Amino acid sequence: MLETLDLAYVGRGIHEELVAYIADQEGYFEDEGVRVALRDGVAWPTERLRRGATIGLGRSMLSRLTDDIPWTALSVSTHRPLFWFVGRAGLESLQDLKGRKLVVHAPETAPGCFARIVLRRAGLDPDRDLECQYRMPGDYGMHLRSLRAGEIDAALIGSTMAPEQVAEQEGWRVLAWVGDHFQIPTVGVMVDPTYVPLDSPALHAMVRANRRALRTIQDRPENVVDHVRTFMGRHTDEEIRAHLDRFVIPHFTHDGQADLEIGDAAITAVAAELGVPATFRAADVYRTDLVLTDH
Numbered sequence: 001m002l003e004t005l006d007l008a009y010v011g012r013g014i015h016e017e018l019v020a021y022i023a024d025q026e027g028y029f030e031d032e033g034v035r036v037a038l039r040d041g042v043a044w045p046t047e048r049l050r051r052g053a054t055i056g057l058g059r060s061m062l063s064r065l066t067d068d069i070p071w072t073a074l075s076v077s078t079h080r081p082l083f084w085f086v087g088r089a090g091l092e093s094l095q096d097l098k099g100r101k102l103v104v105h106a107p108e109t110a111p112g113c114f115a116r117i118v119l120r121r122a123g124l125d126p127d128r129d130l131e132c133q134y135r136m137p138g139d140y141g142m143h144l145r146s147l148r149a150g151e152i153d154a155a156l157i158g159s160t161m162a163p164e165q166v167a168e169q170e171g172w173r174v175l176a177w178v179g180d181h182f183q184i185p186t187v188g189v190m191v192d193p194t195y196v197p198l199d200s201p202a203l204h205a206m207v208r209a210n211r212r213a214l215r216t217i218q219d220r221p222e223n224v225v226d227h228v229r230t231f232m233g234r235h236t237d238e239e240i241r242a243h244l245d246r247f248v249i250p251h252f253t254h255d256g257q258a259d260l261e262i263g264d265a266a267i268t269a270v271a272a273e274l275g276v277p278a279t280f281r282a283a284d285v286y287r288t289d290l291v292l293t294d295h
Helices: 014-025 057-067 112-119 142-150 163-170 200-217 219-230 239-247 262-273
Strands: 003-009 034-040 053-058 073-079 082-086 102-104 131-134 154-158 173-177 187-191
Touching: 003 014, 003 102, 014 034, 014 053, 014 187, 014 200, 014 219, 034 200, 053 057, 057 112, 057 187, 057 262, 073 200, 082 163, 112 262, 131 187, 142 154, 142 163, 163 173, 163 187, 163 239, 200 219, 219 239
Parallel strands: 003 034, 003 053, 102 131, 102 154
Antiparallel strands: 053 187, 073 187, 082 154, 082 173
16 A cells, blocks of 8 residues: 655645656656655744645755745755746846835745845845835735836746736736755755654655656656646736746756755855854755655
8 A cells, every 4th residue: 555645845836746746747756666745834833844744945954944844845946936037117137126115935945045145145224215005915916916007116026927927918027036046955855853764764755756756847847838737827828938948947956966055055145134144054954865766
């Protein structure tokens, strides 16, 4: 009988969901000998997330820094967070946001923390130079509505849409892609070994299935367009493929391995933004070497 393991996503859009969705739809989990229950953990407290595996490496990293939970990643899907700053007509760069209204995720969330790091690197103090409005992520429809109504000047949006196509249709500007300015191992498979042992056969099977899905993204992009259409129904296949070619295929890993230099730099930057000490290194967190070969 197949062992069942929960796998929770903590955000919506292809950034979080695509790899696990492909593994599920292509039957890779069953092939590898595990039954995976994909769970919506967006609103789950950390204590509930700890009981299974999570896709949200960014959220878990913040939790490890602030709560000392020994989250450990066995697979990394990408080092470039799929979030974008989109601004109204007349704005050309992040620097143009000084004195403007920005809708963004809260500072204690992973995308909110990453956004603040990017704003600081652009020379902006998010607490003094902008008027930030904090909203929970969803499909970002309310962010777009506020931009259209002129209630805000810019918004941080996620991967439930192709930002370049939306901006072109609305006459807006993509001011920055977070992944161009800040890198961190940000989605994949992560567990708290307090509850899920790192040598769990079911966990290793889940990781192998995820890595097969990563290879599918690289080797069969035409199939991936079919999968992404489920998430991005407002876009044409041509727009989806352009989005994948720009943001996904070149930047998602093919083997689930982490870049530890990127990881170390990211831990330092996130700890500084949160105002907490960085008491560990990337090699302590990203144990992607534990599952090296296919079953």
